[in-house]
Structures are given as C-alpha cells and as structure tokens.
Amino acid sequence: MKRFYWISAPILLTVSFTLLPLTLFESHGQDREQTDFHPSMLAFSKAIIGIDKALPTGDINAMLSHTEVLKRELAEIVTLEPQINEDIIEVFNELRTRIGSLTSELESLLVNRKFANVPQVVNDIRHTCVSCHVKFRATGDETGFFPNIGNVISGEVRVLKLDGEERAKRSDVVVFLEGVKNETGFPLPRKNPVISQKHRRFEPRILPVMKGTTIDFPNDNSIFHNVFSLSKTRPFDLDIYPPGESKSITFPRTGWVKVYCNIHPKMVSHIIVLDNPFFSLTDEKGMFVISGVPDGEYTLTTWHEFGKQIPIIGKEIRVSGSTTNIYSLTMQEVKRSVQHKDKFGKPYKRKYD
Template identity: 35%
Template structure:
C-alpha cells in the first residue's frame, strides 16, 4: 500500500509545480499609437533648455531625422517582482554630426551608458540634472566614456563645446518601456498582469498618461493624442 500511495502522489506533485510556474510567467502586451498634432510637432521642433542650473533659458534647435516626433512610452505601478536585471549590452548615446543620437534614451536604473564620439571634433558631455550630475571633460574622435545612471528621473544632457547639442536620458524603475517609432506606434511585451499608469515622455515632460489594465495572454490597445 505504501508503494501505491507514492505512485499516486507523484503525478499530483508534478501537476502543482507546473501550474505554479505557468502563473509566474504569464503576461500580457501593451500596443498603441501616438498621434502627434501639427502644433505638438512644431513645439517639439525647438526646445527651451537652460544648460546651467542658474542660467537663462534659451531656445536650442533640434535637428536630425525623427527628432520632432520621438517619444518614449513607459508604465509605472507595482510588480510581482520589483528586482530587474540591467541589460548585458550597454546602451549608446552617440555623438555624430554634432548631435546626440538618440535624442531620448530610456534606460533601466543601474544601467551604464556609453557616450562614443564619432565626430571629427572634440566634445565635452555634461549634465547638472538632479537624477545625475556629471562632466566627462573634453575627449577626441573615436574615443568613448561611460556613465552609470542609478537614480530614476530625467537627465538633460549637453555638450560644453556645442550649445546646440542637447538630449535626454530617461532613467526608469522597470524595463517596461518602448520608443515610439516613426509611424507613432509602440509595443511593450511581457508585462505582468495588473493595473498600471501608462505615461508618455517627449522631452517636454510627461504630456499624458492613462490608467490601463493588463491581462494574461491578452493585448491592451492604447491611443495617445498630443
């Protein structure tokens, strides 16, 4: 009888283990589109960005393909597991043609970002933002420097030598974010089921946010109008 009891219990234990594992990995997806109004695009074309904490604000031109409609969509809320691993490959904010590429770089807190200089001139990258203050000093072409971003928030990035160069690093508490593509579309996969705030950042702050519900194995569709 003891042998028969053990034979009966084995399949039951196996079934319970598989069921618990399936619950942990189940997730949904967020898909959507951002509709930029002509006025929104015009406003984004020139940013008012003071380079120094106590300096005067002034308009700095944005140039480069895609800058006028670039945006990042991300979510905030409580997650079953709040411990996230930073990516193995370090993201890059390039310096090319005297501009930062990309204009907005979203990263997970704790990530180290590379700043390669692919111009033929010197650059001196710095920021006085509350989330991260740094000054990389002057460095020549074909060299690179790194900065680790530990604190969440918006980091405004500038070049000491070229006043028209400016960009943003958006340091986020979780990896559930997406860069809006040229068609205004975005997708955030593998989001744990739950209720969240979906926010959009375009360089002028968080212009809009929506409360969303993500269900297991379902796609949540969202539309933003700016």
C-alpha cells in the first residue's frame, strides 16, 4: 500500500496469553458458581454463543430469540460498572449505547428477514463486547477478552509533545495493521461513515476508513459550506452547498486525504484510507483495540496528524492461536498546527478566520 508519513514508535511491551475459545467458556462457566458472574454479562454470553451457533445455519428464529435476550438485558445493564479506567466513563457509556443500537439493528434485520448484513452486525457486537472488556474489565481472568474470535491486538499509545513531555490527551491516533489478506476482499461498512459540517467544524476531525468506502458529507450547519481536498490520494471539490444538503465521495485508494472548506480555513478533517478493516482510533487515554485478527504476520503502524514527517515502517508483529497481544507505542509530535491554502492555492481572507 502507499505509505503515509508517520511515526511508529518502539514497542515497549509485548505480552500474550491464551484466550479461552468460545465453546470453552461454557465449560469454564460451569466451573464457577453462576452467582460469580454479573447476571447481565452471563445472559449476554449465552446470547452471543447462541447467535454464533445459529449464524452458519441461518436459523433466523433462534437468532431472534437470542437477540431478544440481549435487548432485555440491556435494561439491566445499568448496574454494570467499569472495574478499571473509571476516569473515562464516557467511553464506557458510549460502548454500552453502541451495544444497544447494534442490538436494535440486528433485531430489525432479523424481523425483516434481511440476512445479508447480519454477520457484520454480529461482528460489530462482538467487537464492542471485546473493546469494553479490554478497557474496563480488570484482567487476570482468562474470560476477559471473551467473546473474541481470532486474535486481539490492543494497548496504549503515549503522545510526546514537541518538548518531549507527555500529552495527557492521547486521542485521535490511528493504529492499524498492514498486510492482512483476504482472497475475497473485506466487506465494506454497511452504512456510510459521515463527516458532518457542524459549528464551523468538520466532525470527526480524524476518520480512518477502508478503501472503497463512501463517506457522506452532510451540511448540518446553518450556513453554506464547501468541502474540498487537493490530496493526491483523492482530490475532490463538492462546491458550495446549503444547510440540510449532503454529498458523498468514494475513496478507492489508500492514503491520506486532507479535507478543507474553501470558506472557513479552520475547518480541517483527515481521512486515512486503509487497506483492511483492522484499525482503531485511540481514546483519551490512548487505548486502542483491534479484534478478530486472523493468524499471520503484519505490520502494526500508527498515524497521527502532528506526527513526525518522515516515512517510518511500522513494527513487524506475528499473532497466532487466538491470543491477546498488548503493545505499548510512543508517538512524537513534530508540530502542533498546519497552515494551508484555499482550493485555488491562495491564502484565506482574514475575516473568516
């Protein structure tokens, strides 16, 4: 793939331990008193195991009844609390909300007998369970990364400021794998990701996507905006369009796409177009989770808006045997702001700053 400019930092720590396979969890559960388990999590586990079993046979009714359990337990999940990382409770709440919306989506697909997207939704549910466990469950119990299938790659990214001091906010670093192959290609996301124009900002500022993805650019503001990019990867100009309208662009090639508005110079968004769906955006604490990774040898790489402007090859890693692999990465910032010109290559008029 085309290389970006980035810094990939040394891997400080590599730990791996065996993940309990899905089916083993059931027997593991029998070893422990059921009262040991959080009741909603126990119900969630049974539901996801049930859905996994029904998926290959296409037994929609079975899947639907397990989905109902997930839905019912969501109401009970209010008693679930993080065991670690309580300081980023918004991330916990977001993951909990995501489980809710994915469950509703799954239910509606099954009720309407629209099977095509079901495996992807189940996969997203699985990833959400794993992400929450990696970030909020105290480890030490081999069920911690349940119900992942394949390998988990997770860890933390530290961000060093220009002066070498550590930045407290470590979000918006893209961590991704290069070299993951799939003969038939990876499925595109079933919904287009969105970069919206809100309060004179592009939201989100950083968006990693897989190549071939179409991104929607709605104008959710009360004023006119323009969206353009002079990037080599995908140059485009959506012209000026009014509030309430949306336009879309497909990104067929990998690379870095800087997106600007020709009217408001402070509106900036970075699209990172990647080769495969194995990527993660760090949260405030710099944590990332990539789940469901097939066995193989890959390059683990990071990208950051203010990262070092030299091409650096990422870290070669090898994962196999359904393991959890934890990496600690460091990223050095080399700048803190970037000046850019308008779409005609001219400086912006000051009054719009």
